[in-house]
Amino acid sequence: MLAILDYGAGNQTSVARAFAMLGVPARITAEPAAIASAWGLVFPGVGAAGQAMRHLAGSGLDRLLKDWVAQGRPLLGICLGCQILLEYSEENGMETLGLIPGRTRRFDSSRREEGGRPVAVPHMGWNSVRPRRPSPLFAGLEEVEEFYFVHSYYAEPAPEYVLADTSYGGDFCSALGRDGLWAVQFHAEKSGPAGLRLLDNFHRYCRERFHAQ
Amino acid sequence: MLSKRVIPCLDVRDGRLTKGIKFAGNADIGDPVESARRYYEEGADEIVFYDITASHESRGIFLEVVEKVAAVIAIPFSVGGGIASVPDMRDVLLAGAEKVSVNSAAVRDPELIARGAEAFGSQAIVLGMDVLSVPGNDNLPSGYEVVIHGGRRRTGLDALAWAIRGVELGAGEICVNSIDADGTRDGYDLTITRRIADSVPVPVIASGGAGAPGHLLEALTLGHASAALIASIVHYGEYSIGELKAYLNDQGCKVRVAGAMGAASLGNRP
Numbered sequence: 001m002l003a004i005l006d007y008g009a010g011n012q013t014s015v016a017r018a019f020a021m022l023g024v025p026a027r028i029t030a031e032p033a034a035i036a037s038a039w040g041l042v043f044p045g046v047g048a049a050g051q052a053m054r055h056l057a058g059s060g061l062d063r064l065l066k067d068w069v070a071q072g073r074p075l076l077g078i079c080l081g082c083q084i085l086l087e088y089s090e091e092n093g094m095e096t097l098g099l100i101p102g103r104t105r106r107f108d109s110s111r112r113e114e115g116g117r118p119v120a121v122p123h124m125g126w127n128s129v130r131p132r133r134p135s136p137l138f139a140g141l142e143e144v145e146e147f148y149f150v151h152s153y154y155a156e157p158a159p160e161y162v163l164a165d166t167s168y169g170g171d172f173c174s175a176l177g178r179d180g181l182w183a184v185q186f187h188a189e190k191s192g193p194a195g196l197r198l199l200d201n202f203h204r205y206c207r208e209r210f211h212a213q
Numbered sequence: 214m215l216s217k218r219v220i221p222c223l224d225v226r227d228g229r230l231t232k233g234i235k236f237a238g239n240a241d242i243g244d245p246v247e248s249a250r251r252y253y254e255e256g257a258d259e260i261v262f263y264d265i266t267a268s269h270e271s272r273g274i275f276l277e278v279v280e281k282v283a284a285v286i287a288i289p290f291s292v293g294g295g296i297a298s299v300p301d302m303r304d305v306l307l308a309g310a311e312k313v314s315v316n317s318a319a320v321r322d323p324e325l326i327a328r329g330a331e332a333f334g335s336q337a338i339v340l341g342m343d344v345l346s347v348p349g350n351d352n353l354p355s356g357y358e359v360v361i362h363g364g365r366r367r368t369g370l371d372a373l374a375w376a377i378r379g380v381e382l383g384a385g386e387i388c389v390n391s392i393d394a395d396g397t398r399d400g401y402d403l404t405i406t407r408r409i410a411d412s413v414p415v416p417v418i419a420s421g422g423a424g425a426p427g428h429l430l431e432a433l434t435l436g437h438a439s440a441a442l443i444a445s446i447v448h449y450g451e452y453s454i455g456e457l458k459a460y461l462n463d464q465g466c467k468v469r470v471a472g473a474m475g476a477a478s479l480g481n482r483p
Contacts, residue, residue, distance in 0.1 A: 010333075013307075013309070014283070014309065017283055017284055017287075017309065018287050020284065021284070021285070021287060046334075047334070114214075120414050120415060120416065122335075122336055122385070123215070124215075124336055124385070124386075124416065125215040125216065125218060125258075125416070125439065126215065126216040126218065126258055126469045127214065127215050127216065128214075128216075146216060146469040146470075148288065148289060150336050167214055168214070168215070187289075189287065190287060190288055190289050190311065191287070191288075192253070192256075192287055192288050192469075193287075195287060196287055
């Protein structure tokens with residue numbers, strides 16, 4: 001079973017529905033015991049970094065996430081759940097979880113469309129994701145697959161953590177992590193067959209790790 | 214670079230499609246859930262549902278449809294029709310929609326847009342507007358007037374000014390439906406679509422008039438729209454969404470290639 005961390009994130013039910021479509025058992029929960037027995041943890045997120053961090057700190061789930069990662073167990077962050085794995089976010093000027101080196105930045109007005117107009121923020125819609133490193137997360141996916149994005153901020157991790165990038169008035173990192181600690185900026189749960197495949201890849205990785213122990 | 218989006222629109226009344234939808238070689242389907250699934254598999258980028266039910270009682274039936282749709286499609290979808298308050302918005306978002314579309318209610322109560330954006334974020338609020346071409350004057354400088362109740366009632370609002378105001382209030386997207394073009398299948402109204410698209414910093418969805426693949430291309434290039442709403446061109450089996458998107462890609466208009474992964478990977482596994 002996978003656990004979807006319950007901290008009131010707006011997309012947690014969509015994530016659960018996507019796993020249901022795949023026939024993958026996944027449960028929205030904040031119960032430490034249920035999470036401890038899970039094969040892997042999905043960390044969703046929609047909204048602002050400040051509010052999310054306050055919620056995590058207030059419920060002690062920040063500690064749970066840090067322990068989970070310290071134990072080397074598989075984690076997949078999605079959207080805001082990707083950004084707040086880093087050390088700092090320009091959104092609300094917040095220290096974030098610090099599980100991956102780097103920071104979260106806002107799309108600024110220096111990013112321009114081909115015509116010279118500043119790009120629209122939020123970046124919303126389908127855009128191409130180019131894998132930069134081989135990863136089990138992208139197994140079976142095309143060289144350049146499109147995923148669905150909705151965000152105004154993006155993760156800028158240390159270069160060795162960049163898994164894939166995307167162009168929007170210049171490139172930004174759209175998937176990051178290593179060794180089972182992964183995160184994606186796009187909404188895999190709303191990205192059609194490609195997104196479902198990525199979620200299924202995470203599930204398969206978790207299942208194999210679990211049974212190898 | 215973002216892909217342009219192709220968005221089929223389904224009208225729902227009392228939990229059923231108002232007109233049957235015919236997929237190539239198949240009989241009419243009146244079930245919105247089944248139609249949503251088919252369009253999803255064909256490569257739709259989003260789906261729009263309009264609840265055209267008049268009665269309060271059938272609202273619950275519509276919300277059940279939204280929940281069932283959310284269980285079978287893994288793409289964003291929006292819901293419009295009868296959204297007049299923040300609780301109305303919350304109902305459909307909790308049922309699984311990503312976005313709500315407000316139209317007449319926002320004309321009567323523009324602050325509805327701001328309240329919705331504050332509660333759910335601008336990305337969840339689409340301002341839908343029906344526009345009618347009129348002789349331009351000082352009050353209607355764009356030459357287009359906003360109309361409500363399916364075009365039966367004029368509002369005195371200038372379409373361009375209303376779009377700009379809607380974005381200032383917090384709308385994250387504008388859907389411009391031309392009453393003149395709607396149902397003609399002669400193509401979108403490129404003039405007002407482009408004027409609004411050039412004047413607001415949010416995506417514009419062109420709506421009304423699609424009857425041929427070239428119409429979508431025009432709207433997405435000449436019309437500067439980010440997305441094209443379609444209805445009868447796909448509802449009666451004339452074109453599939455895959456065919457429309459293949460055409461757009463061939464013409465150099467970047468759209469998400471339908472079915473790159475193949476629908477086979479979608480099946481429920483034990």
